[in-house]
Amino acid sequence: MADTQQHEIRTERNLFQALKVYGHPRVVGMAFLGFSAGLPLMLVGATFTAWLRDLGVDLAAIGFLSWVGMAHSIKVLWAPVVDRLELPVLTRIFGRRRSWMLAAQVTIAIGLFGMAITDPTENLWLVAGLAIMTAFGSATQDIAIDAYRVEAVKRERQGAMAATYVGGYRVAMLIAIAGALNIAGFSNWTIAYGAMALLMGVGISTTLIIREPEVVVDRMTLSMEQRVADYLATTRHQGALRDFLAWFIGAVICPFADFMKRFGAMALVILIFVATFRISDIFMGVMAQPFYRDLGFSLSQIGNITGAFGLAMTLTGAAMAGVLVARFGVTRMLIFTAFMAPATNLTFAWLATIGPETYGLVIAIIADNITGGLAIGVFIAYLSSLTNTAYTATQYALFSSLMTLPGQFLAGFTGVLAEAVDWVWFFIITAGIGTPAIVLAFVLARYANPDRINRPGMSG
Structure with a gap:
């Protein structure tokens, strides 16, 4: 009987310890970053096509505009830039990850607001451009948030980080579809997209509150990058070409x-x-x-x-x-x-x-x-x-x-x-x-x- 009670106590203690992972500040903050990541996805996807069709835009144009969402599938192409390029002023103030998150979130908010005040029936090309701007901002935000999530906590908290991220992401997607459609039904699409632009304030506020993750470069990585530096020191290339090779090898080849x-x-x-x-x-x-x-x-x-x-x-x-x-x-x-x-x-x-x-x-x-x-x-x-x-x-x-x-x-x-x-x-x-x-x-x-x-x- 005593052994059984001890086992039950240990089981309850282990479960309690596992549940405590959700109390970590960075795990909590991840829910709001997930919300910020999930919000723009449907606003340049399903909700966007519903808006266009509601205004009478022809199906052929809507079909071509669906390619806007491909930005998320090809984000690996500019991920090295997000990984290595420092943003003027912002990186010095906020750090590597938060600066890119903030820049992307502001870009999304501006893009959504621009879409809100533009009539697709009169300026479809401008709405398309703003949608592309929003989609690339969204994909860039994904890159930065994914990197932050990985770097911010140890392995045992990664499951909780993923859970709160998915939770916030899914709630935002529901708001971006059901919420935007209901607002448009009760009022108009300008109000709907304007409200979604304001909701990007959730992500912006979170980025300003959270701390930049502490990253330590391990010995093997330092050794590999030192070999790159040694190679560049002996190359005949000079000037801008040498600088580009240094960046390209470090940002693209080394990963x-x-x-x-x-x-x-x-x-x-x-x-x-x-x-x-x-x-x-x-x-x-x-x-x-x-x-x-x-x-x-x-x-x-x-x-x-x-x-x-x-x-x-x-x-x-x-x-x-x-x-x-x-x-x-x-x-x-x-x-x-x-x-x-x-x-x-x-x-x-x-x-x-x-x-x-x-x-x-x-x-x-x-x-x-x-x-x-x-x-x-x-x-x-x-x-x-x-x-x-x-x-x-x-x-x-x-x-x-x-x-x-x-x-x-x-x-x-x-x-x-x-x-x-x-x-x-x-x-x-x-x-x-x-x-x-x-x-x-x-x-x-x-x-x-x-x-x-x-x-x-x-x-x-």
Whole structure:
């Protein structure tokens, strides 16, 4: 009896310690930065296209303007600039990460305000330019916030940082869609986009309050960069060309060389795992809305169950990720979510067999969204463990771009697959697509265990 009581006390103490991770100031602040990151995404995406169509802009123009959102998929191209280039005055006052966050947030706010006061029916080209400006500001903010999140806390708090980030991000996306559409319905689009521009004040205020993370460059990184300096000291190139080579090697070559040197032969396996981890989710997600309609669910059922309720389930999963990573570590949770993420696609196959039953949709959304929130939180913690804080922005931008691009490309063929097979087999196939990620998770646990990765320059 005494042993049982002692075990229960230890379990409660461990759980309490795991929950305490959410009380860390930087973990709390991450929720507000997540909100700032999630707000502009839909305002140059789904909400933007709804606005244009509402004003009668033709479908062809709307289709071309959807390319604005590609800024987030190619942000790795200018991540080295965010990693290494100091902004005049701002970097000296706020530090490397906060200066870029602040500059990006102000750019987004200006872009959204400009869109608010511009009529697309009269100046579509100007609205398009402002949307592009907002999208690139948003992608740049993502780079800086991702780097800050990785550098700000140690590994055991990364799950909680990811959870609060996802929570803030999802709430902002809901406001940017449902909130903006409702404001536009009650008043007009100028007020709607103006209100969204004001909400960027959440991110700006947070950036001004938080502290710049303390980053320590490890010995291996210093040695590699010293070799670059030695090479440049002996090169025949002088002047601007030499300065450019110094920046290019340090900002672009060194981050990739560092990653390959630290992980060796496993580097390619890690990159393939990153590229395949979310494929089943992205692949299935594109056809989710058409599936609900084909099955016979009403728009109100879809909106209520997959909208607010689905968001609550995603946030629940993300919160669980923070606790579970702190309690069990990244490795075991990575294997668990690699298996569960595609497995929950089978709940939709089951839903296809029972038809438009509300309880079936509720069960499918609970399973899919809780697992999805959990998987995203755990995966963000894993990606954070892979980076060297000397090159955080560049390396994390590479991982986050690689995480979505393959799935987004393959998702273009989901309509063809759905028409070729019935819905039951469609979801079974999407579940099977997740098999490589499960196998690779076990391989990484054996040969590149995430909990044993020594992330250089890790902060407190």
